């Protein structure tokens with residue numbers, strides 16, 4: 001259950017940020033979309049909106065909030081589950097509440113505010129989806145948002161990070177039916193995060209070549225994964241010579257998206273935005289280089305025995 | 318020298334993808350990014366149209382793009398289980414072609430999301 005940032009801007013009078021630091025990672029999220037904007041339905045802007053911050057430590061973002069709830073690290077799932085019980089007036093023991101590091105009064109107050117708002121929105125960040133519980137946490141929060149709709153309008157939206165990751169999800173879903181963690185090794189797409197997700201593949205040493213575009217795993221991945229990238233032939237496309245380029249067999253410099261490369265990028269609420277490049281780059285775009293590599297690969301024999309090449313995705317859409 | 322102005326340019330540094338940035342540039346570098354935040358301004362001002370890096374590198378040595386493209390295609394084609402990964406700081410058009418590449422290679426395809 002989600003919505004666009006435009007709807008949040010126009011209507012959301014109750015905003016919860018959970019496990020993220022928008023003040024420093026998405027600096028204009030507050031001012032452009034959420035708490036600071038005035039709208040037809042919320043004419044007094046910030047005064048008409050309530051912002052709650054749930055996090056394990058008091059970041060800069062917490063200072064912008066009306067209410068800051070400091071949850072104990074790794075207890076997000078428990079807290080969401082307690083909230084799910086409380087909104088339905090179910091009994092919750094004191095020791096369960098104490099475990100999350102919060103008080104019953106704070107939670108009762110939160111539940112009361114959640115129920116009495118007109119349009120509530122959860123924004124959840126990596127602090128929720130990448131800590132103990134991982135996607136179970138996100139799933140629990142989405143369920144809480146769905147259940148809140150018995151009382152009022154409530155939505156949830158992930159705070160997506162760098163650049164066009166949202167676009168990657170959307171494009172992969174469109175082309176293959178799955179958002180990430182995909183293999184084509186049977187000739188059709190299969191999905192299994194944990195088995196086909198990159199960190200796991202690299203740490204286990206499953207793949208025997210890597211094509212890296214628009215990312216720098218050489219700087220962000222755990223060391224065993226980087227070691228495997230060093231062992232296998234790695235190809236890297238980037239506007240800069242990055243950590244990954246240094247360990248790669250092949251590096252190709254490309255134009256930077258939105259600066260000197262045209263195209264489309266998705267906002268975190270899955271709204272596509274056209275890019276308006278200001279400069280002309282001396283380097284080719286990612287699009288052009290990938291197309292040329294694809295053409296060169298297509299010249300070579302297909303990896304399945306002759307005559308058994310399935311219909312390629314690119315010819316279907 | 319007068320700077321050229323681009324209105325409503327899009328910043329792709331973070332997931333907000335603000336599309337109201339005003340860029341002042343002289344075709345080589347961007348001098349000002351109005352309305353952008355600190356992160357966005359740094360992103361716009363750090364990228365220039367200058368040639369700071371070699372076109373391509375193969376085993377650490379400078380090469381032409383064509384050589385690099387051919388080498389990349391050979392290495393990927395030779396592999397039994399190639400991985401196509403990343404896809405965040407690039408355009409949707411390039412991402413679509415990356416899906417086609419993984420499909421053509423019978424390889425793995427994954428993005429930042431799985432981290």
Ligand code: SF4
Pocket residue numbers: 026027028029328329330331332333334335352353354355356357358
């Ligand atoms: S201007 Fe700032 S908030 Fe907007 S997309 Fe760029 S980095 Fe994000």
